[in-house]
């Protein structure tokens with residue numbers, strides 16, 4: 001299972017979190033976020049990382065040109081679209097950045113809203129389901145109604161996000177089987193400052209599940 005730790009801002013934390021077991025690190029490229037990082041900060045955080053770690057840039061409602069420039073200059077391997085991007089936008093981005101994984105995030109409001117994801121299946125590589133919050137786009141610590149996802153089986157691989165913590169992750173995974181999980185505020189001291197003890201506890205709990 002892929003494990004993404006999102007909202008990294010400090011190079012030394014990116015290395016430590018990768019060593020603890022993360023398969024993907026997320027960098028917030030949304031200027032209004034308290035976890036926002038510049039291209040130079042992403043470069044510094046990515047430089048010491050092993051090649052096999054996915055480096056995901058999170059964008060929302062911005063231009064193809066800006067995403068392209070950020071990916072090319074920083075060395076990101078994946079783009080997560082966390083706003084209201086349409087399928088056509090995803091297609092255009094895919095054509096602009098061949099070989100870069102396109103992840104479309106949905107902030108799920110209802111069971112009906114989940115049906116929207118089918119419209120994207122030909123234009124993206126991966127889905128991410130996050131909780132809906134009326135004022136904030138992401139990193140909110142709000143959980144989704146997991147029962148709503150028990151029958152969810154899209155044609156693309158998918159990440160579960162939204163309010164996941166070392167304490168609730170095993171409950172979530174006992175109910176649903178995503179291809180990956182994504183955590184941010186649940187493993188933080190403050191926005192952008194990850195709590196390495198909590199990250200270590202997350203991986204210890206995940207190991208317990210795979211061994212048991």
Ligand SMILES: O=C(O)c1ccccc1NCC(=O)[C@H](O)[C@H](O)COP(=O)(O)O
Nearest residue numbers: 006033137138139140141162163184185
């Ligand atoms: O984290 C942010 O500050 C953020 C801001 C704007 C758009 C997206 C953002 N985060 C996206 C993520 O992928 C988070 O990991 C996801 O929302 C889960 O966050 P949390 O509920 O805190 O685990």
